[in-house]
Amino acid sequence: MFSRSPVTTMLYFQLVIMAGTVMLAYYFEYTDTFDVHVQGFFCYDSSYTKPYLGPEESSAVPPALLYTLVAGIPTLVIIVTECVLFLLQYTSKDLDSREKTIVTGDCCYLNPLVRRTFRFLGVYAFGLFTTDIFVNAGQVVTGNLAPHFLTVCKPNYTALGCQHALRFISHQEACTGNQEDILRARKTFPSKEAALSVYAALYLAMYITYTVKAKGTRLAKPVLSLGLMCLAFLTGLNRVAEYRNHWSDVIAGFVVGVAIATFLVVCVVHNFKGKLLFSESPPQDHADSAPMANHPRVESPLQKYIASQNHIAFAEVT
Template sequence: MLYFQVMILTAALMLVYYCEFTDVFSPTLQGFVCRDPALSKPDPGPEQDSRVQPVILCSVVCGLPVVLISGVELVIFLLHSSSNSLYDHEKMVLMGDCCYVNPMVRRTSCFLGVYVFGLFTTDIFVNAGQLVTGSLSPYFLSVCQPNYTALGCQDTVRFVSQSDACTGNPDDITRARKTFPCKEAAVSVYVAVYLAMYVMSCAGSRGGLLPGPLLSLSLVSLATLTGINRVAEYRNYWSDVIAGQLIGAAVAVFLVVFVVHHFRMRHGILAVSPSDAGTANTDEASAQMNPSMEASNNCVKAQDPSQKSHDYDGLGAHMHPFSNTPESDGRIPSSTSHPALQNPGNKTFTDSGLPDPNQCTSLDDLILVTHKSLHGVAANPLTATEQAKTQLLRSAQKDSFPEEVKAL
């Protein structure tokens, strides 16, 4: 999966290169009306003369996401490093079972990788629109410099569609034919929306009610001003800017909602090893559990240990079916009714100090009993349940993959 995603990024990068730095693709040649006032604005000059220079825009697009996302992820990692409650289930491997990657590095790489992919996608969409439409810029006639005498436009208004009607600089003419949608507006809005949603999703109101919204709105405002500046300098029309902003915002929202799931995604661009497949989703699974629920079918004494074993939710352990005793009626009224808690010396615990899975009828029962045996009733239910499930999953991995765990 990692190789496949790297290939997609490489293909997108190559397509961007051919669109930006080569003449493999040429814009559609649109005709014009002689002395059209909408196309006769003064030439604003090269992009380097703009108020928002390309070097400034490229620096913000490339540098700001790296600094912001890396900084926020580092702060989150440092705040939760002592409790181990956020990254306990985030251990991922790069390739096979050879090397583990720090969860902070994994999350940062994932979010930045998706950002880069979205940036390439936005650029490709914008270039495709410019090449297909061939829309003329407001200053087109200033750089085209048509010979109105040769075209017969001295006394009458004519529509000129000849490919050789312009006598100006070919590079300036090509640039003036690629304005819809506006690339600068699309890229700036994409960066602003992506980072604004990241800040609100990961930071939110933890630092107060105003810092997160202030930073997000500032980014969006700067991106909007970039588009307004394009119109003020007669480089684009309002329609060009609005179309570019819609493309950038749509790509950013799509990636945040459906790809990284509001930056709460647990599976990134790194591959998961077979031995860690059971622990990759424990954070989401434990969050959906009700920590205060009572088990409907708890751990009771077996009737026939030789009965057919059942798979224990794919964890590598197996359980035997048990019947409910008349005394318990399938429920544990207190934490002392489980055999592992009533008689610790009755071989109800495994070598790792955890309750024996063969004493339980379901995963939830085993989690509840492990929770009580490790942390007691007074512990934080949610955190303790997460830790109990994690230890159970790790124990099951050791039982199912002893050689792999030993090698690691």
């Protein structure tokens, strides 16, 4: 009777979770399955009368550019870094007599480089879709209004009886503008652009910090990490400057992105650390069965020098 190994079962389970996450993100993003909460407003509320600078595609950071950067840059950096570390480890050790593949199922073997790379990228992709789900859920539930909401809403103040600014309008039919612009203006909290950008920047910054251990990078790593975080901050700042989000929307997006990235790095991939990639157990001779006191170990100066130079470690997440 055929039975799957625990590793194969766990792999299938993770694929099911990933597929469910992608489908949920798709329903939030491209369907009207979840109705957006209709939040009311006060007549002539100055908080929502900022100018409308056009669709998202006309922004200084359009969605196509943002999604390309948050998906492409971390993927490229992780693949290149893993390949370099693997080659350094491979060429610095005598691996001819050691196992260079790991078992992932009953009949499948993967190179450790492939497994590490797919694991880090898989967790990163899962975090991207999770961030998108959290953000979309918050936008649907709150229905928070954009700073330019009344500009695209174009309410008929006379018909609504807005003789004074304290009158509260709560019904959806109050708007006469373009329905797509109005719906988009009701989905601003938290800011999706801020959440995705800070998630990508923090995940990549922590990856570089924990994985790259080469000499001479003590200053380069924090500079690169802070540069990534600065780009994420500028993305959120641009959302406020273009009147597409409030400060509270951007801050909430930052919180969501930072929380998800920190949780995945610390609790899922364990700071990108783990056991050594290749087993370094030395072969045991029959003489090893004798008491250690009778066979004291003496290292030659050459052996000590080689051991001091062999400092490159390639870690695998378990």
